[in-house]
Amino acid sequence: MKFSLSYCTFKAALFLLAAASFVSCGQSGGDAAQQMPKPEVDFLTVQSGTGEVDKKYPGIIEGSVNVDIKAQVSGYLEAIYIKEGDYVQKGQSLFKIKGDVYEEQVHNSEAAYKNAEANLANARLEVEKIKPLVEGKVFSPMQLKTAEANLEAAKAQLAQAKASLGSSRLNADFSLIKAPVSGYISRIPNRIGNLVTPTDAAPLTTLSDINTVFVYFSLSEADYLAYQKDTAQNKGVELILADGSIYEHKGTVEVASGNIDRTTGSISLKAIFPNPKKYLRSGGSARVILNGSLSSVVSIPMASVKDIQDKFFVFTLNGGKVAMTPIEIAGSADNNYFVGKGLKSGDKVALNNIDALADGMEVTAKEGAAQAPVAKK
Numbered sequence: 001m002k003f004s005l006s007y008c009t010f011k012a013a014l015f016l017l018a019a020a021s022f023v024s025c026g027q028s029g030g031d032a033a034q035q036m037p038k039p040e041v042d043f044l045t046v047q048s049g050t051g052e053v054d055k056k057y058p059g060i061i062e063g064s065v066n067v068d069i070k071a072q073v074s075g076y077l078e079a080i081y082i083k084e085g086d087y088v089q090k091g092q093s094l095f096k097i098k099g100d101v102y103e104e105q106v107h108n109s110e111a112a113y114k115n116a117e118a119n120l121a122n123a124r125l126e127v128e129k130i131k132p133l134v135e136g137k138v139f140s141p142m143q144l145k146t147a148e149a150n151l152e153a154a155k156a157q158l159a160q161a162k163a164s165l166g167s168s169r170l171n172a173d174f175s176l177i178k179a180p181v182s183g184y185i186s187r188i189p190n191r192i193g194n195l196v197t198p199t200d201a202a203p204l205t206t207l208s209d210i211n212t213v214f215v216y217f218s219l220s221e222a223d224y225l226a227y228q229k230d231t232a233q234n235k236g237v238e239l240i241l242a243d244g245s246i247y248e249h250k251g252t253v254e255v256a257s258g259n260i261d262r263t264t265g266s267i268s269l270k271a272i273f274p275n276p277k278k279y280l281r282s283g284g285s286a287r288v289i290l291n292g293s294l295s296s297v298v299s300i301p302m303a304s305v306k307d308i309q310d311k312f313f314v315f316t317l318n319g320g321k322v323a324m325t326p327i328e329i330a331g332s333a334d335n336n337y338f339v340g341k342g343l344k345s346g347d348k349v350a351l352n353n354i355d356a357l358a359d360g361m362e363v364t365a366k367e368g369a370a371q372a373p374v375a376k377k
Contacts, residue, residue, distance in 0.1 A: 039356060040364045043317050043348040046298040051338040053331035054289050056240065059217035059271065061284040063208030065181050070204060072174040073097060074197040077190055086185045088207070091178055094185075095204055097196065099175030106172050109165035116154070116161035123147070123154035183209035186282070208282040213275045215239065216256055217288045218266040230292045237271050240287040241279070247286070249274050294330050297338040304351050305329075305337055314343070315350035315357045317365050322350060324359040 079096035082088055126147045133139040186206035190196060196204065219227065236250035251273035260267045271288050273280065280286075305327070306313045312329055315322040327342030343349065348365070350357060357363070 038362050038364045039353055041353050042351040042366050044351050046343055046347050048298050048345040051294045051297050053333050054291050056287045056289055057217040059215040059286050059288045061280050062214050063210040063282045064212040065209035067207045068203035071196040071198055073171050077192050077194045077196055082185050084188050088179045090182045093178055095177040097175040099172055102172040102175055105168040109168040113161040113165045116158040120154040120158045123151040127151050181209055183207045210275050213273050213280045215271040218268050220266050221260055224267050238289040294338050297330050297340055298343050299336045300349050302335050302337055304349055306354055317348040321360055321362050322357050
């Protein structure tokens with residue numbers, strides 16, 4: 001009985017000791033939480049002004065003249081006078097289609113033309129022979145009219161024979177295909193001996209004049225209107241090549257379509273660039289850079305902006321606490337955003353620790369040591 005009482009007393013002591021330890025730990029944790037220091041955050045004081053922005057649009061390069069070379073008569077390819085990538089002059093021979101059948105057509109047409117000439121001469125002689133005989137009442141006037149009608153028919157047959165001869169000669173000429181313009185030869189899919197026809201889907205080759213190139217791209221209706229209103233558009237456009245480098249020459253922009261596409265809501269434009277070194281080739285890709293200006297905007301670093309479900313926020317300082325403020329991005333340049341709505345001159349924007357901040361959190365505010373460039377006034 002004495003053992004049992006001592007054991008119970010021992011258990012009670014252990015319980016009281018554990019409870020005291022628990023309470024002590026809880027108080028210690030609360031004190032630690034209360035004593036946790038406020039985060040130090042650098043802030044940038046923003047100023048309203050004008051910002052220079054650029055927007056990039058994907059484009060397709062085409063030569064100023066881009067011609068598909070196709071056969072105008074059917075036949076077997078007899079000769080190819082050029083190689084892929086060659087530069088050719090206007091009028092230079094490119095392909096030869098076997099033209100024996102067209103030469104024979106020319107010979108037949110020449111014979112028909114000569115026959116029509118002979119018939120016309122006979123009809124004219126017949127009229128000249130009958131006229132005096134009608135006056136002498138040897139032949140009737142009806143016979144003269146018949147002879148004159150035969151003369152007109154002979155004239156028509158001669159004209160028809162002449163047209164047929166011209167058509168035959170054209171077909172014979174078409175068997176030798178020449179360059180309609182000067183430019184660079186593209187791929188040649190056919191080989192000697194292939195049958196080519198005017199209805200072939202693929203051309204014999206494509207000829208491109210790339211001394212000047214067009215870069216076609218599209219703008220949304222809103223971007224197009226903004227570009228038209230922007231006084232900075234006369235500065236010229238730039239081009240980013242496929243390797244990421246900036247093209248050395250600036251270009252100009254023209255509207256390539258008079259209407260906005262109802263399906264896409266965009267309008268096609270073309271940027272025109274000189275190409276003296278022939279760096280740009282038809283079929284290539286590039287990005288067109290349009291320069292513009294924005295008024296009444298503030299500039300903030302991209303790193304200070306929080307993106308949540310395609311909406312943008314910054315943390316502004318308000319009496320020792322931060323407020324999560326929605327903003328509207330009007331454009332960008334380098335590593336900065338231009339803010340059109342949501343901020344005003346004098347607002348202080350958090351530059352760092354934005355992932356650890358929450359709306360209403362108390363912070364220790366510091367002026368940003370390294371401020372991002374602000375928009376120009």
